[in-house]
Amino acid sequence: MNFYAVIIGTEILNSRREDKHFDFLKKELAKYGHELFGSFIVKDDETLIKNTYKMIKEDDNSILFSFGGIGSTPDDLTRQIAADVFTSSPLQTNEKFKQDILDKFGDEAYPHRIHMADIPKGSDLIFNPVNNMSAFSLENRFFFVPGFPSMAHPMLENVIAEYFSESKKKYRYTLVAKTSENTLITLMNQVPQNIELSSLPMFKDSKPLVELSLSGYEDVLVKKYFEMFKTELEEKKIEYSILDA
Secondary structure: EEEEEEEEEEEHHHOOOOOOOOHHHHHHHOOOOOOOEEEEEEOHHHHHHHHHHHHOOOOOOOOEEEEEEOOOOOOOOHHHHHHHHOOOOOOOEOOOHHHHHHHOOOOOOOOOOOOHHHEEOOOEEEEEOOOOOOEEOOOOOEEEEOOOHHHHHHHHHHHHHHHHOOOOOEEEEEEEEEOOOOHHHHHHOOOOOOOEEEEEEEEEEEEEEEEEEEEOOHHHHHHHHHHHHHHHHHHHOEEEEEEEO
16 A cells, blocks of 8 residues: 655645644554655645646555645635546535534535535545544545644544554664665665665765665565675675664
């Protein structure tokens, strides 16, 4: 599963608000052994949001968590864009959500708040434990929640626990070597694609260091290629230290 976050908010990009969704989602997924595949902060721009959704939809393994834009003000574009991208159908009034809005706001539901119940065809409601103003999801893969952290985070805690609580264990091995990345590039090219390789160059006292990390779901395979780097460093008499194993 490739987990994506789309955080919609011009107010974050122009520093009127500070994003709290990325850190929350990263930690919540980590509880179950998952990690984010991609995260985007985008302004309230129809074309930009639509193109971002389309890109994520094209990934057959994608899981989307989208924050913001599901209210009833003119800059709340998410409901319509989600309908266009994920259903190719007009918005459809969810009768239960409509009744929830009427129960909460009465006459004040009109003329604007009532339109929050117009959501993409085939949507499932996501319960909002704060005020019962639902969010929505599609195919149990694409989840659209408010921009308010106080509402969005409890909603997604429940979603992640329900749908994504099972995970495969991932194994990681990391070392820091007293050399430059260039020394290890030939070996890096031998690492298969099903092993995640991370190489971080650093400098200490003006001397190069490299932090090399390998991770994957097959422990024996990850260890095999990690040992390959250790052997190379030892043969070249390059000092290194193990960070985790």
